[in-house]
Amino acid sequence: MNKSKITVGVDIGGTNTVFGFIKENGNYLFSNSIPTQAHEDVHTFITRLAHEIKNSFKQYADNYILTGIGIAAPSANNFQGTIDTPSNIKWGKVNFVTLIKKYFQIPIAITNDANAAALGEYEFGLGKGLKNFIVITLGTGLGSGIIISGNLLYSEGGLAGEFGHTIVKPNGRLCNCHRRGCLETYASANGICRTVLDLIARYNEPSELQNIPFTQMTGEIINDLALKGDHIAVKAFQYTGKILGKALANLATSFVPEAIILFGGLSGSGELLLKPTRFHFEKNLLNIHKGKVKIFKSSIENGMAAVLGASSLVNKKINNHVMGININNNIEKNN
Structure with a gap:
């Protein structure tokens, strides 16, 4: 049986982190949240997040294949894969993509949480x-x-x-x-x-x-x-x-x-x-x-705009497509 493709969209907030399994048509199959615990070490947070994603996916593994993870986070840099000293989370600057790849060997993309919400609104809202x-x-x-x-x-x-x-x-x-x-x-x-x-x-x-x-x-x-x-x-x-x-x-x-x-x-x-x-x-x-x-x-119901946008972002990465304007070098990549 051919399995359907889904991606994970993750929205990291200062209080809670929401994640969802998103189908190719933009509908979400499942969503859940965990406390971010902003004063916690980033390695501990990523371990908790990876554990929750993997455990939640087990019930869908027979019918779906996980193809990528998109992450929305404050002060995230989509060019470098980093989260750079967010004001409301005490992690300092970390290469978040590198850290989470220790748990998932699939494409991963990251961007600022507001950018992800904008992308979610652009495509689904x-x-x-x-x-x-x-x-x-x-x-x-x-x-x-x-x-x-x-x-x-x-x-x-x-x-x-x-x-x-x-x-x-x-x-x-x-x-x-x-x-x-x-x-x-x-x-x-x-x-x-x-x-x-x-x-x-x-x-x-x-x-x-x-x-x-x-x-x-x-x-x-x-x-x-x-x-x-x-x-x-x-x-x-x-x-x-x-x-x-x-x-x-x-x-x-x-x-x-x-x-x-x-x-x-x-x-x-x-x-x-x-x-x-x-x-x-x-x-x-x-x-x-x-x-x-x-x-x-x-x-967009249940505050899922950033989750949907993050999922869309990693889909664009999988398809070798980037949506953005670099305001300093005036580089435009159209959708």
């Missing part, structure tokens, strides 16, 4: 049919994947699009990148938790959030309380949307995309975040672009 759009990932941190003329934007070193580390508040909150005022310290799952602490200190309004230790606070908890009308939780989303909307207006001025797609845990809050973000985006957008750039929440 709201980006289908668009040539110019930006994906913003709102997880533990904040990332961006930029599609220009139907191609992913890279740089000479492969690390273009670190939008989360643009400074929006000079001398503001300390970031894990060791600078102050980065966008992701305000507009991310961690950022909104820090905003809640600031608001609790500033206002005397009663809030259930006052009883939750910071180490136990999550974006989901803040979301649930905001839906119940908790004033501090509502204010936290309003402030986050204001910061994010202004920053996106600046980004749109540079790239003038057709759309900006929000992806990741915090985007799951829907209109709680989208409404203030859209308002402040439009308010601060250059006049000639007003009303022309739309902001959407990703439509």
Whole structure:
């Protein structure tokens, strides 16, 4: 019997790592997640991940063959196969592809998590049919994947699009990148938790959030309380949307995309975040672009955009095809 081909897409986040078995048509056969444990040694993490993938694949081995692994990770360099000192994971710089090849002797590709999400949206989500759009990932941190003329934007070193580390508040909150005022310290799952602490200190309004230790606070908890009308939780989303909307207006001025797609845990809050973000985006957008750039929440279910994109990336590698633009050398490889 001929076995069907599948690839593994892996999305490494600061809190959780999601992986899935993806069919050739882009449908996923299976998905699961493990805690990333960001302070854990990278070798221990890779051992855990490989073990989970191999164990999960056993039930499909009679009918499917695993042809490649695509990995999405913060600060990943698709040219070098490395993850380079991610802000929210304490690995330093590691050659991730070399390390995981000790467990799998099949093609492996890696890219920045936001780039993978952009590729996933381009092929399977709201980006289908668009040539110019930006994906913003709102997880533990904040990332961006930029599609220009139907191609992913890279740089000479492969690390273009670190939008989360643009400074929006000079001398503001300390970031894990060791600078102050980065966008992701305000507009991310961690950022909104820090905003809640600031608001609790500033206002005397009663809030259930006052009883939750910071180490136990999550974006989901803040979301649930905001839906119940908790004033501090509502204010936290309003402030986050204001910061994010202004920053996106600046980004749109540079790239003038057709759309900006929000992806990741915090985007799951829907209109709680989208409404203030859209308002402040439009308010601060250059006049000639007003009303022309739309902001959407990703439509790909279960937050699988980066997993699908990572799977697509390794398929392109298997087929000896690369999608990207090198902005320094102006090298374009079309799909």
